[in-house]
Amino acid sequence: MKPRLMGVAVLIILVGAALVGSIMFGIVQIPLRAVSNAFWSYDASQEAQLIIRSVRLPRALIAAAVGGSLAVAGCLMQALSRNALAGPELFGVNYGAALAVVIASIVLNSTSLAVFSWSALLGAAVAGASVFLLGSLGRDSLTSVKLVLAGATINLLLTSLTQGILILNEQSLDTMRFWLAGSLTGRDLQLFMQVLPYMLVGLVCAFGLSNHMNVIGLGEEMAQGLGQRVFFIKAICIVAIVLLAGSAVAIAGPIGFIGLAIPHIARSLVGLNYRWIIPYSALLGALLLLLADIGARFVLPEQEIPVGVVTAFFGAPFLIYLAQRKDGTT
16 A cells, blocks of 8 residues: 555646646756746746746646546546556547547637537437447447447447548648647636536546456456446446547647556556556556656757657557557467
8 A cells, every 4th residue: 555655646746746846847948947937026028937827738738637537537437347458549539539629610600619618418418328328229238348349330430420521621721730630739727627527527537436347357246246236337438438539639630649548557557457557557657647748849850740740659559569469479
């Protein structure tokens, strides 16, 4: 217990340091003293302090929240499907959100991030509900295998529809390509506050499900024998995944590999107890996305790349490693 608590404390300190680093580092370097003054003696006439309050601080908070939300969503997805290669993408949440944003941008002729966010959240919810309903059909109700198959089917359908619309509408492609890569640029505190309640509800659900996920990990029949309402628990778990991943995609676009990689790192640190895996995943996800966002500012001189490109660059080798280990080749 004590080493795990110490690990949580260390991760909180590291996330705090990464938050400060995210505020300080960028195309415009800001000294630590200016960061301190922006909080304790704010002066709007100072350019550095204005940048901190209006740009850097919201971006850092959004990166931490999005990273933590995606990681916990991936943790729940892997526990629910009992599939080590599962992530939020398996539910079609990413492309459900993307399709809704593409449709909204065409129908409303808008490039507003607020419109994108609400459209993405709605699309993610519809995609998650579709997977749940499709996976519930048949005699065996909602099994892990049916859930994975339903998620893969919905995801493939939504991906094809999104790509088809973008190919046929070049204007939408130009508008959407930066958002589809996953980016934190241009997001403000007001936009973050609109999706924060959904993230918090999803996190509360995830922490409340931790003990139940431990029991379900023993097998559905044993869980039912121990008095667990498996169908109800899975339904709440899906709601939590949609809220966490949907709100994260709504504000930052579809950022991949966080939900896949972080739960494995957390399990390697604390074992198979979801009472610890979930908080470790939240903190590790926040830390990883903060570091990736800082790195995205320095890959190209005088230009930022979408943070989703950075996470994909490091996440793809991890996915290959997991696939090989699962096949027993490593």
